[in-house]
Amino acid sequence: MKQKYKKPSFKDYKPQQMMLLPPSLEELIAENHPVRIVNYIMDSLDIQSLLEKYPGGGAPSYNPRLMLKVWIYGYLRNVYSSRKLEEAICQNIHFMWLSAMQEPDHNTLNRFRSGHLKGVLKEVFGHVVEHLVEGGYVSLKEVYVDGTKIEANANRYTFVWGKSIETNKVKIKKQLQELWEYAQSVAKEELQTNQPESFEEINAEKVNQVINRIDSALQGKNICKKKRQKLNYAKKNWPKNLEKYEHQQEILNGRNSYSKTDKDATFMRMKEDHMGNGQLKPAYNLQLATCKQFILNYTIEQTTTDTTTLIHHLDEFENLYGQYPEVVTADAGYGSEENYEHLENNEIEAFVKYNYFHKEQTKKWKENPYRQDNLYYNSEKDCFFCPMGQKMKNMGKISRRTSTGYKQTYTLYQAQNCQGCPLRGACHKQKSNRIIEVNHKLRKHKAKARELLMSEKGMEKRSQRPADVEATFGIIKQNKGFRRFILRGSENVEVETGLIAIAHNIAKMCA
């Protein structure tokens, strides 16, 4: 039987239809939408320091609260560029509602981010965290600290290396010495007075003077063509290059490298290659202190290792909230004598691992009688006993300074006679009787850390650490796709970090 044709019906669709009573934006935004939370929190904050950044006079500016709100909501919605934010403000009802239909352009938005927010955003961030503490979301007492490297907005192929500067300076010193010796062999009389003592310390001025002296001494002499060319080259380039090296070393300020397009960015080995190959890229070391995945503090560091960053990070925490955290949990990258001492001095309970903490727990490590850590120490007599039972006497102390200038003291202990010992091959490879260097202070700190880490609370902290701070890095880098800074310079990078940290905290609060 032939089926009867049914005509399809459609709902009315007239995009151009005018409305008698059009809905307001207020009605279109859900009551518990994150944009309302951003609005509410930002309205309740004290932004006096931001207001003080406006000089007054001239045409009225956009309200700083409006600008702050749209940037924070932008970072919450993974909008990191000023042009994309400008577009969102004109097209997205949530942004339109937040900006009260005002439309700052991308230049204005960018000027606000990299101008007005510089130096004041950390305080705003602190107020947001205090708000979270009052609301019972987090506590400032217990934190998990870790670091991650985030790529800088800088060219990977234009860099300055501290080591090449040193190598080039050594080359100049050597060649200058050679030129000087040659000039002396040809024009000894002319160069007899005011002879420079050494070329160990050179600078542009000194090199310039020496070259001029050599040049005037060699005037009218029959010298080899190659030496004349070398002298001309030196005159033209060496003082100029040395000036450049001095300037570069000032920028380096103790670092190994920097990128020419963002001089604050340091080349760091990144972990992100899926084949496990690290790549050197200009980056910043972002340090976070978290609690329940909320960010309580952030600092931007220019060093590749985490060890030297902890004290600055904790001091910043104290600056922000007027107190140190009571408990800090961190991985082995932070377990240094200087850090342990700082934690102890500020009465912070430290669940901080040290190098070899995990290896120490292995059977192989524990059963190795030759390891320094396994040698018996008699504290009363201040001596060690080697695996053969020989007394290792205190031979005095030596000191070393770390890269931060912290002084470490080591006590030397030496075995009395290793000659003919049947264990010698397995025990040590030194030519004389075995000497060990013992840092008693560090040993004490490690013993305390070990006890804490092996306790029930320590086990709990150790298992919670990756789920807290490392997961926060995962959210920022993977979920929010924030893997590269947009702005250049450490101050701007800090502003970006502040925005992402505030946005992250509000997003967590909404969740």
Ligand code: SF4
């Ligand atoms: S080699 Fe020297 S230090 Fe090592 S066990 Fe023998 S005596 Fe002791």
